Amino acid sequence: MRFISTNRTEEIMEVNGIRNSWDAGWVVYVNGEQIDSVQMKKGVKVGPNDQIQIRFETVERVFGRPIN
Numbered sequence: 001m002r003f004i005s006t007n008r009t010e011e012i013m014e015v016n017g018i019r020n021s022w023d024a025g026w027v028v029y030v031n032g033e034q035i036d037s038v039q040m041k042k043g044v045k046v047g048p049n050d051q052i053q054i055r056f057e058t059v060e061r062v063f064g065r066p067i068n
Contacts, residue, residue, distance in 0.1 A: 002014040009040070011037045014026075018056060023060075027054070030051070
């Protein structure tokens with residue numbers, strides 16, 4: 001797993017050789033709630049019973065950054 005980091009954001013760039021593209025990327029969910037790249041940079045508290053999922057999904061991007 002590789003990450004890309006800026007001053008404000010943290011994003012998963014690649015997992016097992018599958019990389020983000022302009023129309024698809026890795027999205028992180030905690031307990032079914034999507035976590036954006038700004039939240040990931042700030043940190044997300046999770047406990048042992050929380051469910052963490054990483055999915056490769058269609059995303060919209062502006063200047064390389066994902067938007068909702």
